[in-house]
Amino acid sequence: MNVLLLGSGGREHAFAWKFNQSKKLEKLFVAPGNAGTAEIAENIDLDPNDFPKIKEFALANQVDMVVVGPEDPLVNGIHDFFLADEQIKNIPVIGPEKLGAQLEGSKDFAKEFMFRHDIPTAQYKSITKDNLEEGYQFLETLKAPYVLKADGLAAGKGVLIINDLDEAKTSLKEMLGGMFGEAGSRVVIEEFLSGIELSVFVLTDGKSYKTLAEAKDYKRIGEGDTGLNTGGMGAISPVPFAKGDFMQKVEERVIVPTINGLQKDNIPYKGFVFIGLMNVEGDPYVIEYNVRMGDPETEVILPRVKSDLLDLMEAVSKQELDKADFEMDTRTVTTVMLVSGGYPEDYEKGKAITNLNKVDGSLVFHAGTCNSGSDVLTNGGRVISVSSYGETMEAALALSFKNADLIDYEGKYFRRDIGFDL
Numbered sequence: 001m002n003v004l005l006l007g008s009g010g011r012e013h014a015f016a017w018k019f020n021q022s023k024k025l026e027k028l029f030v031a032p033g034n035a036g037t038a039e040i041a042e043n044i045d046l047d048p049n050d051f052p053k054i055k056e057f058a059l060a061n062q063v064d065m066v067v068v069g070p071e072d073p074l075v076n077g078i079h080d081f082f083l084a085d086e087q088i089k090n091i092p093v094i095g096p097e098k099l100g101a102q103l104e105g106s107k108d109f110a111k112e113f114m115f116r117h118d119i120p121t122a123q124y125k126s127i128t129k130d131n132l133e134e135g136y137q138f139l140e141t142l143k144a145p146y147v148l149k150a151d152g153l154a155a156g157k158g159v160l161i162i163n164d165l166d167e168a169k170t171s172l173k174e175m176l177g178g179m180f181g182e183a184g185s186r187v188v189i190e191e192f193l194s195g196i197e198l199s200v201f202v203l204t205d206g207k208s209y210k211t212l213a214e215a216k217d218y219k220r221i222g223e224g225d226t227g228l229n230t231g232g233m234g235a236i237s238p239v240p241f242a243k244g245d246f247m248q249k250v251e252e253r254v255i256v257p258t259i260n261g262l263q264k265d266n267i268p269y270k271g272f273v274f275i276g277l278m279n280v281e282g283d284p285y286v287i288e289y290n291v292r293m294g295d296p297e298t299e300v301i302l303p304r305v306k307s308d309l310l311d312l313m314e315a316v317s318k319q320e321l322d323k324a325d326f327e328m329d330t331r332t333v334t335t336v337m338l339v340s341g342g343y344p345e346d347y348e349k350g351k352a353i354t355n356l357n358k359v360d361g362s363l364v365f366h367a368g369t370c371n372s373g374s375d376v377l378t379n380g381g382r383v384i385s386v387s388s389y390g391e392t393m394e395a396a397l398a399l400s401f402k403n404a405d406l407i408d409y410e411g412k413y414f415r416r417d418i419g420f421d422l
């Protein structure tokens with residue numbers, strides 16, 4: 001098979017690494033990719049949101065499958081674009097159509113879906129400029145802190161958690177006034193849920209599903225979960241507190257009704273569902289859906305998938321996932337993200353990365369890197385993810401930290417406390 005993978009982060013390098021182990025893979029293209037994917041696939045200078053160009057490339061290169069890493073091409077309708085075109089409608093796309101992608105693309109759509117299907121989630125109210133007063137009234141019924149979410153995609157920045165009621169009212173008005181652009185023209189106000197967060201990753205063909213695993217990521221830049229939010233500074237899978245009983249509740253109360261809900265609502269869905277959960281005193285509540293794999297969660301989940309990932313992708317495209325072989329490694333995998341100094345605020349790019357060849361015993365997934373001649377340079381805020389296996393979480397982390405110390409570039413920073421709370 002010739003596969004075209006869209007995206008350029010650590011997630012996509014991990015996908016490329018896993019696809020390379022498949023006996024079915026003939027040629028792997030990554031668009032646009034990074035210096036890591038360039039070592040194991042052919043990087044193509046294509047924008048994942050330029051659908052006509054992707055079509056042209058797919059036809060010229062006998063692409064047999066398109067796998068979509070990030071959410072925006074899905075929310076923009078890449079799958080629908082393929083299905084609507086006679087020349088490419090038979091090339092399977094992994095990732096939901098536009099309707100299903102609304103689970104991530106619209107918080108309001110996701111909340112309505114969860115309430116319709118009795119999936120446990122925080123109470124909420126959806127507010128626009130036209131019912132702002134109702135928003136103020138709803139805020140008054142809630143206890144602090146107050147959760148305000150821009151309805152649309154806001155590059156992970158559209159959620160505010162505010163302690164003071166008056167401040168929450170002011171922020172609500174500001175969000176509706178354009179603080180997050182068009183994404184905030186509708187705002188979802190939510191009840192605050194107190195607990196420990198984790199995520200569960202599910203692959204579905206729209207009829208059946210496989211639960212890959214759960215993972216926990218570390219979003220804040222600073223140790224002890226302090227400072228600004230980032231895309232993710234590290235991750236662990238499995239999650240020690242997510243034992244049989246809790247995961248059974250997740251399956252029964254969240255995963256099954258989600259997959260059944262998609263069918264009842266006639267929402268076609270072939271792809272990954274990333275379910276962000278809060279463990280509230282042993283009961284799971286859904287915080288959000290994403291319609292893709294997480295980053296850096298992919299860097300700990302895919303190393304645990306023992307089965308051939310292209311077999312699984314093919315089974316999804318043919319709606320034969322129920323018949324597919326599926327096995328996960330029981331070992332723990334941890335990842336530690338090396339970032340650029342200054343991230344998630346301003347940072348410099350173009351720093352030479354050295355000592356990558358000294359890494360021993362870990363997997364190195366490039367996130368924001370590029371090639372310049374024979375050098376590998378930093379090219380983003382999140383630079384490299386160092387993933388390790390271990391019989392225990394502690395052993396895996398020790399290996400990730402040891403190798404994270406070896407890799408070098410100006411301004412390197414990583415959190416040394418991943419897993420501290422477990």
Ligand code: AMP
Pocket residue numbers: 122147149156159190191192193194197276287288
């Ligand atoms: P989201 O983009 O919906 O995942 O929200 C971003 C982050 O805000 C989540 O990862 C949580 O840490 C936090 N958050 C979102 N919704 C809630 C909620 N209802 N209660 C508590 N924390 C929340």
Ligand code: GLY
Pocket residue numbers: 217231232290293294295296297
């Ligand atoms: N690590 C969180 C995400 O991928 O959205």
